[in-house]
Amino acid sequence: MAAPRRGLRSIDGVDDSRRQPRTRRGGRPVGQVLGIPIFVNGSMILLAVLVTYVYGNYVRAELDLRDPFGYVVGFGFVLCLLGSVLLHELGHALTARRFGIGVRGITLELLGGWTEMDRDAPTPRVDALVSLAGPAVSLVLGGVATAATLALPDRTAAGQIAFQLAASNILVAIFNVLPGLPLDGGRALRAGLWWLIKDRDRATEAAGWAGRVLAFGTGMVAFWLYRLGTLTLLGMLFVLLVVFTLWQGAGQSIRLARMTRRFPLVKxxxxxxxxxxxxxxxxxxxxxxxxxxxxxxxxxxxxxxxxxxxxxxxxxxxxxxxxxxxxxxxxxxxxxxxxxxxxxxxxxxxxxxxxxxxxxxxxxxxxxxxxxxxxxxxxxxxxxxxxxxxxxxxxxx
Incomplete structure (x- = not known):
């Protein structure tokens, strides 16, 4: 759910701060969690309104609720979803702090969030651990929500929210470990290549190209599902937005890696x-x-x-x-x-x-x-x- 940039942003990930300006977040501060500043991008408000409306209508039809109550349930789901995204990013942030990497802040935006750090991971091992901490948190949240879904009565507002949280967190965990930048799995792939070839920048470029292949493949699968009638037009548009973000983030990773390799030429x-x-x-x-x-x-x-x-x-x-x-x-x-x-x-x-x-x-x-x-x-x-x-x-x- 996040990022590169930018600033480098990733669909859900960690900002490569060594290559980024320090003023890239573009969100409003809303407080701190465990000493980490939290920012909210204006695009997150758009997502909150959209999800409240769409999910509110869905719940109203499923549970036979009156109009206001359906949207109240939809807004409750939005709050739970934002909490899940924040916990995902805290997984990145707290793991980074555990290894002595400073965290400048967490920004929540349209497609999730991203964590801005003051420097790169010093080793491939730390890079992999920081990158995979977020999906691990989402997977745990998905498991807890699944257990809550099974324990709660059917056809209740709480049961519906628990089910949607289980599905969304598990989906986020699975999608984010796919091997391509700017996803968390792409950073893990970079860490593995970095360890193998001993060159972080070339590993970043390779993982960036993997991200572009992944973006193209995602777009083709979405188009195929739409043609089969499995995916709605709204769902198709949302996936295309994700594909566009992936493609941009991967391209930025490639560009930044190439720039970093040329640092010694700046004399x-x-x-x-x-x-x-x-x-x-x-x-x-x-x-x-x-x-x-x-x-x-x-x-x-x-x-x-x-x-x-x-x-x-x-x-x-x-x-x-x-x-x-x-x-x-x-x-x-x-x-x-x-x-x-x-x-x-x-x-x-x-x-x-x-x-x-x-x-x-x-x-x-x-x-x-x-x-x-x-x-x-x-x-x-x-x-x-x-x-x-x-x-x-x-x-x-």
Whole structure:
């Protein structure tokens, strides 16, 4: 029930936080459970209304209830279902904490939920245990609900809810252990491949392709059942939504794995653009003329004070917005950003450290420093081009 992203989301799973920004949850906080923040996405409200209406009508017909009571039972089922999803995600979260992995929060959304963690599992064994903890909880809940169904009288509201909870939890447990990302079983598959080939990123990519095969197969089976009349149109549309989510999550896993393998290629010494400083008060047109005559590629304009110290960086977007005929009369300072407002990156950071720093402090550009000296400027688009060379990018100045 969950995720990648995103953020990486998975149909039910664990966020690969090392590759994700820290602000991806997009839900409203509703409280904490065992110290873990809980968030609810707006799509969960849509699901609650839909399930209340559909299940309320079903129960009303089955138990011969009046309109309001059928929907009350439907809403009760929704609450029990949300509780099941939360317990599933707590299985992931508490197992992760057991192995020293921090948990940032749990988000409940349209197709279930996902657990956001502050780092990857350190070993294949831990990765597998964290991934399978959620389905294990769902299986236990399914067993308890099955026992309750057998113990409760037939044709009662409690019996109907128990039966639906048994079916839904067992279905969630079985579906989520299927071997393909972004499902929990896909993460378990990744853990096994990681242990076998000793390369987490290649294992992730392989499990992502398995997820795409699984999504395609699920769609074909759903279409076949619909043609046979076994699956209703509403059921078909719901399965297609699940298939779409699976396909997206698998694709994101593949993309992120490929990006992560390219982290070592992010080298600040090579990516940092050289600086051309001009004195404060220089007309923008004159500064741009000097840059055009500089033989170095990708030069970034900067502003210095009377002592020659770097004080600001020219914002290329703001500079381009100035009409050409006005540039000789506009000081370069007016389209610049203070040096202190631009994040700094030490020159000796590794590729992975650079990517993490960019995720933690999003910006369009960064000053690259060596000790107290600024040695260049890093544009985030240049890093993106290294990580995803196949993706077309706009021409940058």
């Amino acid at each position: 600040l010494r090579e990516l940092a653009r050289p600086l051309l400083t001009v004195p404060a008060g220089t007309p923008l047109g004159e500064a741009q003329r000097r840059r055009s005559q500089d033989p170095r590629p990708n030069v970034v304009l900067a502003v210095s004070d009377s002592a020659g110290n770097l004080t600001a960086l020219v914002d290329p977007i703001a500079a381009e917005r100035v009409p050409v005929d006005r540039r000789p009369w506009v000081a370069v300072d007016s389209v610049s950003r203070s040096r202190d407002a631009v994040p700094a990156l030490p020159l000796d950071l590794s590729g992975e450290q650079v990517v993490r720093a960019l995720q933690a402090h999003p910006a369009a550009q960064y000053v690259v420093t060596s000790g107290e000296d600024v040695v260049g400027v890093l544009r985030v688009g240049d890093v993106a081009q290294v990580l995803e060379p196949r993706r077309p990018t706009k021409q940058r100045k």
